Amino acid sequence: AQSVSQHNHHVILSEAASLELGCNYSYGGTVNLFWYVQYPGQHLQLLLKYFSGDPLVKGIKGFEAEFIKSKFSFNLRKPSVQWSDTAEYFCAVNLLSGGYNKLIFGAGTRLAVHP
Amino acid sequence: SAVISQKPSRDICQRGTSLTIQCQVDSQVTMMFWYRQQPGQSLTLIATANQGSEATYESGFVIDKFPISRPNLTFSTLTVSNMSPEDSSIYLCSVDPTYTFGSGTRLTVV
Numbered sequence: 559a560q561s562v563s564q565h566n567h568h569v570i571l572s573e574a575a576s577l578e579l580g581c582n583y584s585y586g587g588t589v590n591l592f593w594y595v596q597y598p599g600q601h602l603q604l605l606l607k608y609f610s611g612d613p614l615v616k617g618i619k620g621f622e623a624e625f626i627k628s629k630f631s632f633n634l635r636k637p638s639v640q641w642s643d644t645a646e647y648f649c650a651v652n653l654l655s656g657g658y659n660k661l662i663f664g665a666g667t668r669l670a671v672h673p
Numbered sequence: 674s675a676v677i678s679q680k681p682s683r684d685i686c687q688r689g690t691s692l693t694i695q696c697q698v699d700s701q702v703t704m705m706f707w708y709r710q711q712p713g714q715s716l717t718l719i720a721t722a723n724q725g726s727e728a729t730y731e732s733g734f735v736i737d738k739f740p741i742s743r744p745n746l747t748f749s750t751l752t753v754s755n756m757s758p759e760d761s762s763i764y765l766c767s768v769d770p771t772y773t774f775g776s777g778t779r780l781t782v783v
Contacts, residue, residue, distance in 0.1 A: 592772060601776040602716075602765065604674075648715060652772065659704060660731075661772060663716040 560585045562651050564664035571639050571671050579634040579667050581649030590652035591632040592661070593623055597645045605647075608632065619643070644671045675700050675768050677775035685781045686756055693752045694778045696766035701746035704769035707739070710777070711762045719764075722749050756782045 565580045583589065593605040606617025613625040623634045632649060649664040676699040686692050696705060707719040719739055720728040728741040743749045753760050765777040 590772075594774075602774045604771075604773050607772065650716075650772075659769060660718060660721065661706065661767065662718070666715045 560651075560653055560662060562649055562662050562664040564647075564649050564667050566667045567665065569667055569669045571669070573641055573671055573673050574638050575671075577634070577636040577639045577643070577669070579647055579649075579669070581632045581634065581664060583630050583632070583649075583651040583662075585630075585651065585653055588654045590654065591623070591625055592650040592652070593617065593621070593632075593634050594648045594650060595645045596648065596666075602648070605634070639669075639671050641671050641673050643669060645669060674771040674773050675702060677766060677768060677773060679766060679775035679778050681778055682776060683779040683781075685783060688757050688782055690756055691752055691754045692756065692780060693750050694764050694766075694780075696749045696751070696775055698747045698768055702768040702770075703746070705743060705749040706767045706769070707741065707749070707751045708765045708767065708774075709762045710765065716765065719751070753780065756780075758782045 561584050563582045591608040594602050595605050596602050605621050606615050608615045608625045616622045621636050625632050646666045646668050648666045650661050652661045678697045680695045705722045708716045710716045718731050719734045720730045722728045722741050722743040724743045724746050740752045761782050763777045763779050765774050767774045
């Protein structure tokens with residue numbers, strides 16, 4: 559069965575530290591890839607997405623992600639986090655096959671940034 | 674990207690009753706998706722709704738419990754039927770091809 563794995567469930571960082579959140583998926587076909595953020599008490603927001611082209615994708619708020627097809631990975635990065643980045647981050651994979659279209663989410667990673 | 678509005682934003686309901694959640698998009702879209710986010714959990718796809726055809730439900734979700742309507746290309750409803758406290762969740766809709774989400778409906782069943 560198709561799945562999305564986020565290996566880090568909780569991450570704690572100090573401000574200005576670098577961030578990398580892992581995301582791997584298990585599906586051999588065509589995919590679109592997404593990262594979403596959910597700030598405390600707020601609704602889900604799209605951070606960035608990859609459909610095709612340059613595998614290094616830049617999103618909002620200084621985030622970027624790199625699609626490595628051979629590793630089935632789409633890791634999220636930010637060179638220097640801020641306290642305001644404290645949130646839950648979800649990786650999602652859109653499986654596409656012959657009209658089949660389904661967005662599957664990982665379990666999420668809770669990021670806490672301390673000042 | 675598409676702007677998605679959901680109503681109601683929250684509700685507290687008695688067990689055994691039903692609640693219909695509305696999802697309105699500001700542009701025509703082919704597919705609309707309904708998700709559930711249980712407390713402290715990730716999002717789980719309930720069903721996919723195409724205009725003019727029956728919704729496609731994911732494993733563990735059935736039409737009798739979560740009937741869906743899709744009368745046109747900008748609107749869909751999800752009904753949570755015969756509710757129990759286990760149905761307390763946030764229900765969200767999303768659309769193809771932007772995959773943005775509405776602000777969600779926070780449902781509490783007492």
